[in-house]
Amino acid sequence: AQSVTQPDIHITVSEGASLELRCNYSYGATPYLFWYVQSPGQGLQLLLKYFSGDTLVQGIKGFEAEFKRSQSSFNLRKPSVHWSDAAEYFCAVAVDRGSTLGRLYFGRGTQLTVWP
């Protein structure tokens, strides 16, 4: 069965520091991978996605993620964190893109705190 693991429940970084949020997935075929962000009191917003091709994908708000098949990982990175990046981040995998379902499986999320 497909699953997504986000090993870090809570990460704290200083403003201006670099950031890496980890995500590992379990799925036999090539996955379709996503990172979503949820600010307090808001719904989830798509940051970036990987379907195929270049394994380094760029997203909104200066985020990027790298797909590593050998490690079954899709880690999210940002070189310099801003206070407004404080939020909860969810990694997700889709296993039937293009089907009538389009289902996503989500990890438990990583809560990011940014110190000024």
Next chain:
Amino acid sequence: EADIYQTPRYLVIGTGKKITLECSQTMGHDKMYWYQQDPGMELHLIHYSYGVNSTEKGDLSSESTVSRIRTEHFPLTLESARPSHTSQYLCASSERGTQNTGELFFGEGSRLTVL
């Protein structure tokens, strides 16, 4: 910016009451979903719909029901609320067919507390 709306945003209600959480989208999306979100847990899919008059249960068993009479509207109903139903409920939608990029557009959520 996504155009998907949920009401109410917050609801506190007593045990045994019937509640309906509303979800509407103006993007013309065929697919709509309800997820349940609890702190520190994965988002769990509880209902989804391919289009009008199509509804299916998701991965997580839920006592709620849904309907899809109009493309833009996907309400969730609990006939008799219990404290175990306390949670945040997220509605989402996505495109269908060749335009489906896998991206879900989420509403801001409805936080339900049952006393």
